[in-house]
Amino acid sequence: MLMIPIVTPSEMKSIDASSDQPLDVLIQRAGSAVAWSARKFLSGTYGKRVVVIYGKGNNGKDGRVAASYLRKWGIKTIEYSVSETPKQLPKCDLVIDAAYGTGIRGEYFAPITDAPVIAVDIPSGIDGLTGEVMGLPMHSNWTITFQALKPGHLIPPGSNYVGDIEIIDIGLDTSHIETFLIQxxxxxxxxxxxxxxxxxxxxxxxxxxxxxxxxxxxxxxxxxxxxxxxxxxxxxxxxxxxxxxxxxxxxxxxxxxxxxxxxxxxxxxxxxxxxxxxxxxxxxxxxxxxxxxxxxxxxxxxxxxxxxxxxxxxxxxxxxxxxxxxxxxxxxxxxxxxxxxxxxxxxxxxxxxxxxxxxxxxxxxxxxxxxxxxxxxxxxxxxxxxxxxxxxxxxxxxxxxxxxxxxxxxxxxxxxxxxxxxxxxxxxxxxxxxxxxxxxxxxxxxxxxx
Known part of the structure; x- marks a missing residue:
């Protein structure tokens, strides 16, 4: 097994930019992976309800693609933009947090929910570089990240918010990275x-x-x-x-x-x-x-x-x-x-x-x-x-x-x-x-x- 790479948010941005794959293709791969992880987490589709919170960036696009897959599978899916999200989310079986990811600037105050949460890339409100808390994030049960870990996944207090982490290969090149997590x-x-x-x-x-x-x-x-x-x-x-x-x-x-x-x-x-x-x-x-x-x-x-x-x-x-x-x-x-x-x-x-x-x-x-x-x-x-x-x-x-x-x-x-x-x-x-x-x-x- 290869060592798990760790990249900073700025390194990840450069990796995205240098890819020979169109951005839309990468977003489809990421969103599809989130949807499949959500389906696995839910242990099925019948009668399930999911809330997706999405932002303006690529992280939000990943969330919206995931929502489209979930609907195709018969899961009742509600989407809220960050600006339209109610303070108290409706009753559901799962929340997908695709509000900001590592691109956050400023604070994020998450809505209240008692449902389990999957974060896309990193819980919104956690600094991807330092692990610092910026506002009031949701505690995720599962974080789906792409190609590599970020320092904020590992450094407290951010590490206390990520839950279990799954790293999805969406076809980006990290062969030049020199920072790794030891297993x-x-x-x-x-x-x-x-x-x-x-x-x-x-x-x-x-x-x-x-x-x-x-x-x-x-x-x-x-x-x-x-x-x-x-x-x-x-x-x-x-x-x-x-x-x-x-x-x-x-x-x-x-x-x-x-x-x-x-x-x-x-x-x-x-x-x-x-x-x-x-x-x-x-x-x-x-x-x-x-x-x-x-x-x-x-x-x-x-x-x-x-x-x-x-x-x-x-x-x-x-x-x-x-x-x-x-x-x-x-x-x-x-x-x-x-x-x-x-x-x-x-x-x-x-x-x-x-x-x-x-x-x-x-x-x-x-x-x-x-x-x-x-x-x-x-x-x-x-x-x-x-x-x-x-x-x-x-x-x-x-x-x-x-x-x-x-x-x-x-x-x-x-x-x-x-x-x-x-x-x-x-x-x-x-x-x-x-x-x-x-x-x-x-x-x-x-x-x-x-």
Whole structure:
């Protein structure tokens, strides 16, 4: 199965305009698809009543074509233009919302109805780019969109209005699109394959983190890396011998100048993680910058280490191996100087280009981008992950995938997907970060066997 493309409303407009198919043909295909979806939703036609709300644009034309098909099938269908729609819709079995779609400008206040709703493209009143609510939209049971998802389908609060989404192919070309939603089928193809010749050093990961009162972050990252498949995990905290999982190997590094130890020994490792629980002291900032500058292995940079590198982005321009940043919104500001706007995908793509790195922005959806503009979106997480320490677990998972040879972009996106999927196994309330760790192998096994 191919990855699901995501396009902005302006990109979709360009795709429409560049099609060699006449607009009328595309509208007929879209409207027909909406009608068939409505018929399927209604489980038949006899005695059914449908209300269609249509606007002036192509979205409204799609709705009117759908209405014509429904009438041919014997369904009593009432059409209202946006300006003529009553505040309270008449009793019906289904409402088709074709008022505005992604072309909305200004607010939309939907009529009242207790009938189920199918939205054409996106619920009217949801910003297709940002997911912001503009007025008072209807909550749809089902959204029928065409050729590709829009960011507003995935980003809250808009994602709370779309219901189930069906993507209909109407013959438009999206082959040039570089932003995709990640699904289980994608993860299955990326999972690292274990060979009979494996040994622990083939997937070794070195984690530098922890500090007074923050050694738990280092332990969480280390245990997550082990559970995600790293064969050998070394842990180090500047100036002290860390205590972590019994299977991890503690290694002393000096409180100051520890970058020399890292540089001289990192070549034995396939990946490194710098930052979980690491104190942002002046000596650590210098060591972090030097360690990243000198290192020739792929690195995950998390926590306070993000701020250290945000102070000197020039270091990243010359790095030959990949760097993966894993910020939340405040750390994103530490990295690039401003918090992400509602245009999250665009902001992450810009940050990746600025830093010459892969940037993974955590949040209600996780967005991963590389400097070339490719972008992967993970949307299977929820509020359960909004608790202390889950970011350390995520860093450990990504570091383990890197150590097993998964390409950096895929390692970051797969790490976010596995991390979120583990959360789905847990209670909706009371989860703590360590609960995720023992579920990582279960998620990997289920994904591998389908």
């Amino acid at each position: 289980r089928s994608d993860i299955t193809t990326w999972l690292p394959k274990k060979l009979t010749t494996e040994h622990k050093w083939k997937s070794a990961c070195w984690i530098i983190g922890g500090s007074a009162g923050m050694d738990g972050a280092l332990s969480l990252a280390a245990e997550a890396a082990q559970r995600a498949g790293s064969g050998y995990v070394r842990i180090s905290t500047p100036g002290t011998m860390p205590i972590g999982p019994i299977e991890a190997v503690s290694h002393f590094i000096a409180e100051e100048g520890w970058e020399d130890d890292f540089r001289n020994n990192a070549d034995r490792f396939s990946s490194g993680i710098i930052g979980p629980g690491l104190a942002v002291s002046s000596s650590n900032i210098k060591s972090i910058q030097k360690a990243v500058s000198d290192s020739e292995i792929p690195l995950v940079v998390d926590g306070g280490a993000i701020k250290a590198l945000g102070e000197n982005l020039e270091i990243l321009q010359a790095r030959k191996s990949d760097t993966i940043f894993t910020p939340h919104e405040r750390e994103f500001e530490d990295l690039v100087g401003s918090r992400p706007s509602p245009r999250r995908i665009e902001d992450v793509r810009s940050a990746a280009k600025l830093t010459n790195s892969i940037v993974l922005l955590k949040g209600p959806i996780t967005v991963v981008a590389n400097p070339e503009g490719r972008c992967l979106v993970v949307a299977n997480g929820d509020h359960r992950l909004a608790t202390a320490g889950t970011g350390d677990v995520l860093a450990g998972i990504i570091g383990a995938f890197l150590a097993q040879g998964v390409p950096s972009m895929e390692a970051a996106a797969m790490g976010a997907w596995v991390h979120a999927e583990a959360g789905q196994f847990l209670f909706k309330y009371g989860m703590v970060a360590s609960d995720l760790i023992n579920l990582i192998p279960e998620v990997l096994h289920e994904t591998d066997v389908g």
